Amino acid sequence: METVVESRAQPEHRRATKLTMPALLAQRAARSGTAPLFSDRTIRWSSQTALDIARRRAGALAAHGVGQGDRVALLCSNRAEFMEVVLGCGWLGAVVVPINTASRGMQLSHILRNSGARLLVAEAHLLEAVAALDGTDLSLENTWVIGELPDGGPTAMPAGGMVPMPPLGEALAAAELADGDPFAILYTSGTSGLSKGVICPHAQFYWWGHYTGGNLGVVAGDVLYTCLPLFHTNALNSFFQALIFDAELVVDRRFSASGFFNALVETEATVTYVLGAMVPILLGRPIEQAERAHRVRIALAPGVPGQFQHEFTERCGIHLLDGYGSTETNFAIGGGIEAQRPGYMGQLAAGFDARVVDQDDREVPDGEAGELILRADQPFAFASGYFGMPEKTVEAWRNLWFHTGDRVVRDADGYYRFIDRLKDAIRRRGENISSYEVEQAILSHPAVETVAVFAVSSSLAEDEVMAAVVPCAGATIDPLELILYCEPRLPYFAVPRYLDIVDDLPKTENGKIQKYKLRERGVSDLTWDLEASGYRLKR
Template sequence: MEWIQQSDLLPFVLEQRAKESPDTIFLTHVDGDSLSYGQSYELSLLWAGALRDIGVGEGDNVLSLLPNGFATYHAWLGMSWLGAVEVSLNTAYRGHLLRYTIETSRARVLIVARRYLAAVAEIAEGLSQLETVVVLDDPADGAEVVGMPQKLVSEQEFFAGAAPIGPPGEAGPRQWTSSCIIWTSGTTGPSKGVILPWAEWYPFCEVVTSVTRADDVLYHFLPPFHVGGKILFYSALLRGFPIVMREVFSSSNFWRDVRKHGVTHTVMQGPMAMMLASAPESPSDADNPLRSMGCAPLPPDLPGFLGRFGLTGVNTYYGMTEIGLPFASAGFDLPGTDSCGRLRPGYEVRIVDEHDYPVEEGKVGELIVRADHPWTMNAGYYGMPAETAHAWRNGWFHTGDAFRVDEDGNYYFVDRMKDTLRRRGENISSFEVETYVNQHPEVAECAAVAVPSELGEDDVKIVVVLAEGSSLGHGELADWLAERLPRFMVPRYVEFTGRLPKTDATIKTKKAFLRQNANPENTWDREKAG
């Protein structure tokens, strides 16, 4: 990997594309709207001007609670020109989790789509630092909200009188400038806000651009509050191909979108590929323009998947918000569906025991990582110096993931050494699930654990000890949680038990025991219950 220059950073790449090909279409929404490079660049400067007019400046954190769409990325770019830092919020957040992330960010300004405003209004009285809420027009609309203590600014008011800032020149972001804060799952505590320097994005994008061609058309449906959505936007600019955008993944619309818009490449998560594979087969499955895709983890029957849909190849990888993508396959050359590839240039890794000493080749240990180049890994957890120091101990970033490597240099993700779950592309903190469950007045104690899903990754299971005398039912508890938790965090399985197994010394719940000793007679399945 070569040294990353300022001209390699996302805002400057867009600026260069706009200068070279101002009228070339860059963004197309499946609903019909489109923007050229020139229009996209001008909108980024207009956003910068409007944000500056409401007092946003260098070093300010600005919250965004927005769906995958054009405005989301232009808002991010506008902040970048000012040296402000976007704090991306998961659009499924509500209640305690939404309040916690907003308060922890210490931001004065929030940009929100109208459909999510009601969730903010529910907690507005408890937000001590938020001052201004900019409400964007939204095709999905939303209920009218009144009485919030924060100043509400409509989209029309926000842009009224705003003028694009002048060409930023070298005044824009630098490699070491913080680009955004993305929330990642907590394991033994609350979620943490990962600070990503601008330079960290470039090696992320190299994995996408290494398997794409200049004439590709990219299909993008990944959320902008995770790294995946931002990587695809950035990668398309670097490679110079257009994006076809849908707000969220839709298995029923996937192939229709691909055929209608001439899509040739996409990136998805393993459960999405499983949904496509589980659909009834059709003689026309391979009659589509899609050539290739990136996917992690890979579908178990990869040859069958490729043959059915007529794909040239699939590449795979492993990474985290904190570390980039240290492993990737060599293009479409895969050693097997269970490997996440080989070590990429620019990264150094070890697989170690609990004392950070390397384990023998082929043995399982924790993956730790560091980078050859500055600012290509995270700059810490925002407002959490102790957690940052713990993750970066001994000069290496500790992933908390169990890995092994074979004699040929292929790396394999084995399991999560932390108590994090991953469901349909979303990282879930067992701690946060347990926090919500324990708020129920008839719950004495609970533990959240991962259960393998038939779609790949995990489903959420809670093992619950009820308060004495409680007659609470499995379904009643699940319904109560569904009203309070983001959809992806709602448990699928509920098991009632008399006591949780504990360690003698630390009195910690033995989650490994719970995973290995399920009680099917006492376990309720939300999906089977309808």
């Protein structure tokens, strides 16, 4: 029988009967209108201010032709304008499409095309990546620009016009929305092909806030601090934790190892969020006074290797909370800090079902590795599918379970341990990387005949990107020149660190590349290393 753990319940008066963003925002303002809700460290919104901004940004969107169900692409870093657009879309019933600010080339073009976004809202310094795209088949009718265009910046977009982001408009009444209506489309890395747009309903984010905030023990008056990007589920759902637990969310633009603990002190944070690779980076720095001058008691820290957890807590006084969730699911495996076990994700949370299965979806015995599949008890606690990709939706949700693609082991006492990804995924700098998209960028180089991209181990508890490249007949490939070619075509974190220039790739009898052989071979004395070359990628 499956062991489950109860998520720490939120107080009854905060439980919502309607789980849409407008309902939650209105209820929060009614409870504590003057209490702070959001800050980007340049501005600070109370609950009532956030409600007014949602109404008036929705008014501006409607005045420019955006309606319920329309998609609005958002290419923006962690700043107030990001949340303005998110709240305005949610209030109006439009669907926000946050895009990784490092997206370039084929990936960015695919997201804009697949989502069918009518409007793009983008920071000025990110517009060059959009201007470089072929506008064929894009649905964009307009681009709103946040900030001033740099000298020499683009004067036109590949589709539609370009205007400064309009001011807030007249306040609108909230759209009539159901819990299952789409709130956002978040694009995954596309580990085995093109990125998939995960349709996230309003209620999914409520449950993200409920379970994550409950496990973290968030209470009224807490200050939640994140420097993780709002275009990912991790940071975006922290806003809902603040919303439903009467806390405040403070965001920074990016992670800075030298400035992280000072930021905790300056913001008076009590809860924070880190990724697996951030912890060994912070531990590798000299001890500083700010490590013990902060107020943070706990951090959500998925994927931190067990050997670092105790050391980090002892040194910094911050307890680390592991767990399991994905863009398509929710905080399904975890528990409070008292239930933590180093090296394990935790136990199944009440409200979810889980199985560990073989390739035919038959459950495997405890102690044996298999694929983790999940489902939720609450309506719309999981994503609704992949936008515009019905065949991928059917594949992932076959037999009425969501197939995570992750290999795990469940112990007899109900604790789950992560093993690896079933598919060919690469995890680097806190980002999931599609080997397919990296391969397509390299293959577009005229001197490349074929390529295989795969993960090799890193010293920072994550992956490094390696590519084995076969040149065209008679061609010579300079590794650094190939990196310079890839740089404008890929997110910086996806540019390979290691290159092997080879005569051929190992293949099966039917011609499929055997990447496992390349991974086993790994880095050799003949491998070219970007870090050793002295060249530094632009970010």
